[in-house]
Amino acid sequence: MSKKTIAINLLVLLILDVVLGMVYSASLKPDPKRAMIESTEKAFRTWDSAFHHGLRPNFDGRAYWDGFYRMTTDNLAFKNRPGKRTELTKHGPRTVWLGDSFTEGVGIEYDQTFVGLFDKAYPEREMVNLGVVSYSPKLYKQKLRYFHRRGLEYDDLILCLDISDIQDELVYGGREQLVDTRKRPLYKTIQWLRSHSLIFRALQWVASKRDTYKRIVGREFKSSEERDKWTDNDKVFEEWGRMGLESATANMDTVVTMQRSLGRRMALVVYPWPNHIRNSSFRNRQTEHWSAFCARHGIAFVNLFDAFERECRRIGNEKVLSEYFIEKDVHWTKAGHAFIYRSLDSALRQNLPGTDGRPFLP
Secondary structure (H helix, E strand, C coil): CCHHHHHHHHHHHHHHHHHHHHHHHHHCCCCHHHHHHHHHHCCCEEEECCCEEEECCCCEEEEECCCEEEEEECCCCCECCCCCCCCCCCCCCEEEEECCHHHHCCCCCHHHCHHHHHHHHCCCCEEEECCCCCCCHHHHHHHHHHHHHHCCCCCEEEEECCCCHHHHHHHHCCCCCCCCHHHCHHHHHHHHHHHHCHHHHHHHHHHHCCHHHHHHCHHHHCCCCCCCHHHCCHHHHHHHHHHHHHHHHHHHHHHHHHHHHCCCEEEEEECCCHHHHHCCCCCCHHHHHHHHHHHHHCCEEEEHHHHHHHHHHHHCHHHHHHHHECCCCCCECHHHHHHHHHHHHHHHCCCCCCCCCCCCCC
């Protein structure tokens, strides 16, 4: 067979692969909720070279999660009440809240998130919400470092550490210099091949069955149904949970050191996902590890697994799930945020370890 014939056959094969790949992609049923979320988020979410991603400043518009809701940010790009301006210099007591999508309050308008409820209940104390979806200890460290350099003043830091943070640590990797991979040619090429090449999809499927691929790549693409398994499942913990927890712990060590060097108090908050409620798993790696971490560093630890356990005893696990969590989701409803507010309000009024006899809230 001549080289010309081989070249023609390869060209025909490539054209056929692209055509079939495009047909296959078009036949896949899109997730309408995900499509709506992504289309509205383009207006207020943005890449950030200092801490990977954040919100756009002074945004006031519609967002979508389990329905449309009003999304508002202030001049420093923090989720806040409409028209609020946040100064770097504080003019009274100020508490900074930091976390991921639970702390940002996806699907919920600011005033009805647990941070917004604290804002309303304590008008004499300014509440500043630095939380954004898909943050993890690495990004907590980076964002705090960035705003420390800008001169953001505050008295206390309440850091809400989510179950998914452990896997997200692996997604962001060990590099201190964050990179927007979406702008890299290799990323764009892979995305194009996923959408247009049937052969590429087949090769990726075969590779995904190999243990090495699962360890190195697969951990980044596990569904939300798997992201919480590291807390109770030994196999998942050894597969990727241990590595993520070690990374999270190292970055949290730095966060604690930063707060202490600035003379600022800190509390660490943990809370369950729906599967923990279903399985009554209120004692697990998340609670045990971070309780020991806080004891070692002498900082306050707020374990909301206990609050959920008490609530399950009071009204039942299924009612807690139906009332406090969005259906087919891991995030909180308005009632869930109200419960988190009440539980945290009660805890932060106490003389917790690391508070020097002064509660976080009066």
